[in-house]
Amino acid sequence: MLKSRLITALILIPLVIAALFWLPPVGFAITTLVICMLAAWEWGQLAGFSSRSQRIWLALACGFLLALMLFTLPAYQRALHLPQVEASLWAAVIWWLLALALVLFYPSSARWWRESRVLRLVFGILTIVPFFWGMLTLRQFGYETNHYTGAWWLLYVMFLVWAADSGAYLFGRLFGKHKLAPRVSPGKTWEGFFGGLLTCALISWLFGVAAPLTVAPLTLLICSLVAALASVLGDLTESMFKREAGIKDSGNLIPGHGGILDRIDSLTAAVPVFACLLLLVFRTL
Template sequence: MLKSRLITAFILIPIVIAALFLLPPAGFAMVTLAVCMFAAWEWGQFAGFTSRSQRIWLAVLCGLLLAFMMFTLPDWQHSVHLFQVAGSLWAALCWWIVALLLVLGYPGSASFWRSSRPLRLLFGVLTIVPFFWGMLTLRQYHYDTDHFAGAWWLLYVMLLVWGADSGAYMFGRLFGKHKLSPKVSPGKTWEGFFGGLLTSALIAWLFGLWAPLTISPAILLICSLVAALASVLGDLTESMFKREAGIKDSGNLIPGHGGILDRIDSLTAAVPVFACLLLLVFRTL
């Protein structure tokens, strides 16, 4: 299993980085839309859709919704303050606060949404749609003056999330004794949690030294810390929904890693939250 995970990671990471820096905005949007459609297909299990045709329709409807939102924008050099974008990012901030309460209160918190398919679908919309707009908004950050500025920001957030995940795994294996959330994800520990944050902090410091991130260190620290915390919450939230659905992995598309949601669960929280803080709260435009 570990060998398969490493091989897949070594293949996928260069592809992801190449997509960040080499694809034009329209191409990047299409790739991100496809990822979101796969995520919607997998979310169908969480919402209680068992047939393949139902989940296919869910993926298609997700793609149509995102495409419609894109085509209602005035042009590709859009402003973050447009309703489609700002509304999605603010919705993400609100949703992940609610998700934190759901995780902290689980399994009792599941009593009001467990039997409600519309609510579970709404949770999926609030997870996938803001993730899509967070990815596109960060990628187009200052695109008119520097085609790669947004790519650096997205790479930064991804490295934060990967660092938090890898650090949590290593520190948890070496020192883990105290369970972080045993009712949601028994394998996660407080030692791993703090180890992941430490790893993210180290990555933030090193990246800040060498990458062209033109921003106040204080604002960068706040955005990075909240994004790292959000990444943990995204992981725990997906674990909660998988536990309710009675499945181990959201899919089997990626060898050794499970499904698309298993790989982007942390990013679905970290990316829109980071974008919202960076562009709407602190207004670093």
């Protein structure tokens, strides 16, 4: 299991970095759209759709919705302040605040959405659509002056999430005693949580020194800490939905890692929240 996880990671990480820096805007948008369709396919299980055909239609509907949003926006790569894009990013902030309440009060919070497929589908839309637009808006950040500025920002957020996950695992294994959310994810501890934040702070400092991220240090720190916290929430929220669905992994598309949602659950929260803070709250343009 560990061997397959390491081999898959060693293959995927270079591919992800190459896609960030080498794909043109249209290619990056299509790649992200396909990832979102696969995530929608897996969300079908969490929403209570056991039929393969239903989940295929759900994935196609997600792809159609995102493609329609792209084609109805003029010059989408510079469309940050168009209502549809802004609304998606703000919706992410509202949704993840609601998700925080769902996680904190689980399992009693599940009583009002457990039996509703419609609500669970809405939760999926609020997870996947803002993630899509967060990815695209960050990738297009500063594109007119430097084609790679946005790629650095996205790589930075991904490194933050990976650092939070790895730091939490390491510190949790070494020092973990106090459960973070035992009813949702029994393996997570407060020691791991703070260890992940510490690792994120280190990554933030290293990127600030080595990468061309021209943002005020305090702004970067606030955005980074909130994104790190959101990444933990994204992981816990998916764990909550998987627990309700009675499944361990969202899928089996990635050997040793489960499904697409299992790999991007933290990013679905961290990316749009970070983009909203950086581009809409602090107006770092």
